[in-house]
Amino acid sequence: MKAFIPGRKYAVVSITGSACLLKCKFCEGKYLEKMYSAPTPKKLYSLAEILWKRGFKGLLISGGFNEYGQLPIGPYLPVIKEIKKDFDLVVSVHPGLVNNKTIAEMKKVGIDVVDYQLVVDDFVIREVMNLKNRSSIDFLTTLRNLYEEGLYVAVHIPIGLNYGVIKSEYDALNILFNVLDPHILIFLVLTPTRGTPMEHVKPPDITEIVDLISYARNIYKGEIALGCMRPAFYKPTLDKLLLEKRVIDRIVLPLQQYIKRYRLKVVDACCSLPEKLIARFEP
Secondary structure, three states: OEEEOOOOOEEEEEOOOOOOOOOOOOOOOHHHHHOEEOOOHHHHHHHHHHHHHOOOOEEEEEOOOOOOOEOOOHHHHHHHHHHHHHHOOEEEEOOEOOOHHHHHHHHHHOOOEEEEEOOOOHHHHHHHOOOOOOOHHHHHHHHHHHHHOOOOEEEEEEEOOEOOEOOOHHHHHHHHHHHOOOOEEEEEEOOOOOOOOOOOOOOOOHHHHHHHHHHHHHHOOOEEEEOOOOOHHHHHHHHHHHHHHOOOOEEEOOOHHHHHHOOOEEEOOOOOOOHHHHHHHOO
16 A cells, blocks of 8 residues: 655646636635646746756646636646656646547647546536536546546545535446546545635545445455545544555555554655556655
C-alpha cells in the first residue's frame, strides 16, 4: 500500500485563479484559493518553469468551472505541450464535462492523467453542483468519450454530496463497472467547508463509507484510493479501518503514525498516477 503526499513535488494549479462560475454548494470556489494561480497560458508556462526549478515534477491543472461544468482548458493546451517538452513534467487535468474536440486535443498534447468526477445523482448535479442543464447522461457520456480517445482516466467517486446521505454512490459503481474497466478508482468524502452552504452538513457515517468502499473492492480488482478530500476528524478512524481491512491500495495524506504502522510506501504526488509514473515521485 502507498501513501501519497501531494504538494511537495506535485503542484495544484488553478487556471481561473479564485474565480468559478459554477459555485457548487460544497465548495463555492473556496479550494481554488489554496492553489497556485495561473490565469493565462503565459503565466502557466512561467509558473511551470519556476516550479520545475524548485524540484517539482508534476502539475495538476484545475480551476473553476463554467455553467456547463467545463474547465476552460482549451487555450492552455498548446502551452501544456510546451511545458511537457521543455520541463518533462507529468501533467494531470481536472477538465469536467469537456467536449470531444477538447478531449482529442488533450490526447494530442500528451495529458498524462484525466481526473474525472463521476456523479449519477441528478439532484446532486442540478441542485448541489448547480448544473441546471446537465444530467447523469452527460457525466457518463463524457467518461466514455475520454476512454474511447485512449486517455488514462482516474475516476473519482464523491461520497455524500447529497447533503451527507449515501444515496446514488452504489449506482455509480454499478453503472461504471458495467460500462468499462476503470484504470483506477478514487473515493472522496464530503468535507463540510466553512463559508459554503454545506458547512454544517454532517458527512456520511464512517461505517457506511467503509461498507461502500468494501463493496467496490469486492467487484473491482484494480487499484482503489482514498483521495485527499475527506474530513480531517475522520482520518484517525476511517483511515485505520480501510488500511486494516486492506480494501484500498493508495491513501492521500494519512496520519504520519499510519505511514509507519502499516509500512506505507511514500509517493510525493497525486494518488491518480498510473503505476509506470510513480517511480519519478518516490523520495
